[in-house]
Amino acid sequence: MEKVTLTLAEAYTLARQVLRGNGFSEAHACVLARNVTDGERDGCPSHGLWRLLGIVNTLRKGKVSPDAEPTITDHAPAIVKADAGGGFSLLAFERALPLLIEKARHNGIAALAINRCVHFSALFADVEPLTQAGLVGLATTPSHAWVAPAGGSAPLFGTNPIAFGWPRGDKSPFIFDMATSAAARGEIQLHQRAGKALPEGWGIDSKGNPTTDAQAVLNGAMLTFGGYKGSALAAMVELLAGPLIGDMTSMESLAWDDGAGGLPYGGELVLALDPARFLGTDAVAHLARAETLFAAMQRQGARLPGERRYQARQHAGEYGITITRSLYEEIAALDCKVPGA
Amino acid sequence: MEKVTLTLAEAYTLARQVLRGNGFSEAHACVLARNVTDGERDGCPSHGLWRLLGIVNTLRKGKVSPDAEPTITDHAPAIVKADAGGGFSLLAFERALPLLIEKARHNGIAALAINRCVHFSALFADVEPLTQAGLVGLATTPSHAWVAPAGGSAPLFGTNPIAFGWPRGDKSPFIFDMATSAAARGEIQLHQRAGKALPEGWGIDSKGNPTTDAQAVLNGAMLTFGGYKGSALAAMVELLAGPLIGDMTSMESLAWDDGAGGLPYGGELVLALDPARFLGTDAVAHLARAETLFAAMQRQGARLPGERRYQARQHAGEYGITITRSLYEEIAALDCKVPGA
Incomplete structure (x- = not known):
């Protein structure tokens, strides 16, 4: 398969240009372009440049604002609220981050509730900046109702990731970012396109029976990792980043999408804890x-x-990133001034 | 097998008497007796009356203070610290709870760090009171190094439970309390006593090979639930309820025990979030x-x-609790004034 290699600067410029060309404001285009470039750089193509296709598709379907300016509110001594106004989560996060850090340092712990945001990005990106500030970070968000609860048989939870970051001074931080579903939805879609059977335990068909058929799982339901324990964690994510912060559960997000095939819409909860304040x-x-x-x-x-991410990051800094020519051309073709053209 | 049925009041009185007889202060005896009675009542015999044997054993080994008065400190606007002074965690939790609730209500979120506590109790008991105050609760604690990290082969993490509670007004709260290990250590010990094979995936032998032999796992290492994801969560628990709050990791706790066979010693982290403060x-x-x-x-x-717990609770309120006569007699025999007699 033919490949294209880009420097990180070239990848960023391409992404930003495509996003600007489709009508995203400068502020949104910059933060989105950085995010997808960082995902590609870090060896996570599932959160890399191909995400531009979904981002632009969501915009063209009218399911995200291209230019909403987030409203940041000092809601309570240890709560920051960020109303994304129907835009992507990333700009709201970036704008709220300084106040979250300030509150965590002052109080010891603080929470950021991002509301009314469209979400596609890995939560890794929302805990790494906290670790760079010397803080412990926890972030979570629901998605669309694709995952059955343990003991159930129909989609209810989202893939509901949990990310955690621990600062390590000069060293790369300890960060994990994991779906509470057994697999990412994108992985199931890749199996479906390739006509490959799924591993056992990833999903059930629309009658609730275990299956390794990817299409049957996409029509049925995905499963959580780790059985009823993973299911309990998925429910916790729904509650913490849904009702607790006054935003949608995954089933409400999917109902809001109403078949458009857009990205999840709702809230994200980020907690920051300051070891220096705890420990003196x-x-x-x-x-x-x-x-x-x-x-x-x-x-x-x-x-x-x-670990693998930081190795990929170092490699990409030296050698750039490589994508298939067909993906490159699909992305370049997004660059039009007329949405839907 | 011969059984003994006790009312909840009788069970509590027995437990309290045994604890007082072994030298626990009135304050510690009351809170410990309530905890083991509640566990038995809720259909969790693994955290029920038989725990009295381990509690008294830990005291006789000199590994817990019978009368330490916890010191509660208003450490930061959103941090309460409770120094258990080498006593069990429960009294420190009970004494710190009002300030934790006050801080959560004022700030929106607050943390309680319990330090220098000996721990045997289910974390369910530390999140339920938060839900009764209308708060969301999260609690976690390391234990002894019994569990291998994913990709490793030797004990390093504790069974590292995570408990989460969500308030439901008049209804019983939504609470889970789960070990991040594939099974509780007590379950493995029960299999070993009964000479039964373990389910696959619970543990490895001392050479790191998967085994279903309970004794081999007790000599080797337990595994986390859910593979590398459960392992990541177990590591998070070590960090949050260890170094973040200035207390021991599970391997430090086991080293401190130095072969005495006592209960885990270290810290516990409890977070409280106030939906009313988030949502207005x-x-x-x-x-x-x-x-x-x-x-x-x-x-x-x-x-x-x-759900099952609340059903058992209702049943026990009406019909009392039933334990084997041999357990009853073992507990009654603990009631002596001379430790070690």
Whole structure:
């Protein structure tokens, strides 16, 4: 398959140009372009440049605002609210971040509730900046109702990711970002396109029976990871980043989409905790306990989450990123001034 | 097998008497007795009256203070600290709870860090009181290093439970309390005593090979639930309820125990979030979204976590609790004034 290699700057410029050309404001285009370039750079093509297709599709379907200016509110001593106004989550996050950090440092812990946002991006991007500020971060968001609860047989939960980040000073942070579904929806779609059977345990058909047929799962329901425990966590995500912050559950998001095939719409909850505020002058000694834990993990051959990502990041900084020519051409073809043309 | 039935009041009185007789202060004895009685009442014998054996054993080994008075500190606007002083966690939790609730209501979110506590109790008991105050609760604690990280082969993490509670007004709260290990350590011990093979995936032997032999797993390592995702969560628990709050990881706890066979020693982190503070006047409408989610779960046959527990609770209120005569006699025999006699 023919490939195209781009420097990170070229990839960013392409993405930004396509987004601007489709009507996104400069502020949204920049933060979106950076996000998809970072995903590609970090070896996560599922959150990389191909996301531009879905972003533009969502815009053309009228399911996202191209230029909403987020409204940031100092809602309570330890709560920041960010109303994304129907735009993508990323700009709202970026604009709310300084106040979230300030509140976490002052209070020890603080929460950011992003509302009315369209969501496509990996939560990794929303906890990494917290770790860079020396904070512990936790982020979660519902999606569309695609996943059956344990003991049930029909879609109800979203893929409901949970991301967690731990700061490590000069070292790359400890960050995981995982769906509470057994697999990402994109992985099931890739199996379906390739005509490949799914691994056991990823989903059920529309009658609730286990199946390895990708199309049957897309018509039926995905399953959570880890059985009833993963299902409990998926429910927790619905509650924390839905009703708690006054926003939609995954089934409400899918109903709102009304068959348009757009991206999930609703809320995101981000928590920030400040080790320095918890620990005071003992922070250095206690953070060293974490390093001892990480070293013990690595000594027995367990990877730290994020390791592969940081390796890919370093490689991409030196050698650029490579995508298929057909994806490159699909992206370039998005660059028109007339949506839907 | 011969059985003994006790009213809840009788069970509580027995437990309290045994604890007082072994030297626990009135304050500790009361809260411990209530906790093990509640566990038995709720149909969780693994956190019920038989725990008295481990509690007294830990005291006789010199691994818990019978009378430490917790020190509660208003550490930061959104952080309460409770130094358990080497006593069990429960009294520290009970004493810190009012300030945690006050801070959550004022700030929207608050954290309680319990330090230097010995831990045996289910975290269910530490999130239920938060739901009764109308708050969302999250609690977590490391234990002893018994569980291998995904990709590793030796014990490093504890069974590291995560408990989450959601308030439901007049209804019983939505609460889950789950180990991040594939099974509870007690379940493996029960299989070992009964000479039964373990289900696949619970553990590995001391060479890192999968095994269904309970003794081999007790000598080797338990596994997390849900593969690398459960392992990531287990690591998160180590970090949040260990270094973040200036306390031990599970491997430090096991090293501190130094072969005595005592209960885990270290910290616990409890978060409380106030829906009323997040939502203001819209709280009722948004909390109704959660009820819609629960109804949709139940309609498709998925249980809400906690359901069985509340059924058992109701039954025990009417008919009392039943334990084996041998357990009853073991507990009664603990009632001596001379520790170690």
